[in-house]
Amino acid sequence: MNLSLKGDEVAYLRGHSATLALAKALGRPFYLETSIEEVVLFTEEDDLIVASAFGIGEKIERALKCTIYQIREMEVPLIVLPKGHPASPRLKTVVSIGPKTRLCCSIHAGTHPEQDVLCCTEELEGLEVLATPEGASVEGFFGEVVVIKL
């Protein structure tokens, strides 16, 4: 499935139990922060931000849109918590940024910072999202797709 996606748009892939949101990275920098250092992730124009959340509905979609907006438009840094931090279970979304993202429900979340994987529910297992100049190519998804303004 090829998705047309403009720079000011977000695409929702609506599953039965999970939602994905896609938006272009627009070549923006993204900031990863630990307690001791900062790493800047430099992206290409066509790279994609893929945000995933367990759940469906308006509340989830607004949360995903907000996450994408904050990290792309406001350059809000992504805080990397140390292992065992009590806030880890409170985080509700996962984010992948790059030319390709694979959804996998069997990985140990958070332990694959250099891989193009994002954790998800079983429903989205195996789904692949590839960045294209027109937007995105999505393999393995047959649900509803909605594109709106970010």
Added chain:
Amino acid sequence: MRKEVKALMCTVGGGPDIGAIEGLATKEYECLDCKNKFKGMGRRVSCPSCRSKNVKQIQ
């Protein structure tokens, strides 16, 4: 076709920990305009402080 993978893994509710970014293949740069030093990943490198593309890799 670009091969470089720059995906970032965070976490989701349920108790997992976020990955250690110490393992990322970062490079160190210095901005030749404002002298800011920073770590980065990716090809389109620019200074996060002054936005200059006049940077050099130092490590």
